[in-house]
Amino acid sequence: MHLSDRQRAALANICDTFAPGDGAGIPSASRLGATEVMxxxxxxxxxxxxxxQFLRLLDRWDSPATQFVLGGSARPFSRQSQERREKTLLALAHSRITAKRALFQALKGAATLSYYLTPGPAGHSPVWDAIGYPGPLGVRPDAPAPPLTPVRPSAPTTLDCDVVVVGSGAGGVLHRTRRSRRPRLRRHLRDRRHQPGHRCVVHELDGRTGTSGPDARAAAPRRGRRDHPRPRQR
Incomplete structure (x- = not known):
């Protein structure tokens, strides 16, 4: 999937409205390359x-009807002045309609984030110098291996773990971390000893699977099958 010329032009106009540059040393979002990052x-x-949904919005963004609904002006967004474009976007921010305010926040967040992230053609953005940011430090040569190894299975595989965590959001990451560090008690008739933490598998909805924990082996649940630890009954 890629952007059409029409969609790319609409996205560039949006980004340049949020980050127009100063016309001198600080470039606009499109000149810096932030449009491609976004x-x-x-x-x-x-x-x-x-x-x-976002691509459909970009397709219709420059139409007079869309601009009239969003900001009250029937003139295409690409033909508006910088001041008029800013008023159009601010009309979304101050709208009584929740969906319009949400659209403004999404556009502003993505456009400004891309603008500050983009290193530019030279590899060091002049925007970073303007805000006093020295640039990314890079990767340490002695950095440890990541504790979670992502895997995208291409065929049914067997799950070999103690716990399956569905989703890697804030709750999923916290649950996985605690489980992988918590001592595991293995009980036998004559053998009671503490083992290292649980072997965890984090499964994403897009098919990615990450494994962690001691001796964790890459695996993903077969389609239609998902194993969960049974809750303890008190």
């Missing part, structure tokens, strides 16, 4: 429905 962020959204 396009990559949008297209890599794992929620396909949200991507299609």
């Amino acid at each position: 396009a990559a962020l949008v297209l890599h959204n794992p929620r396909a429905a949200e991507v299609r």
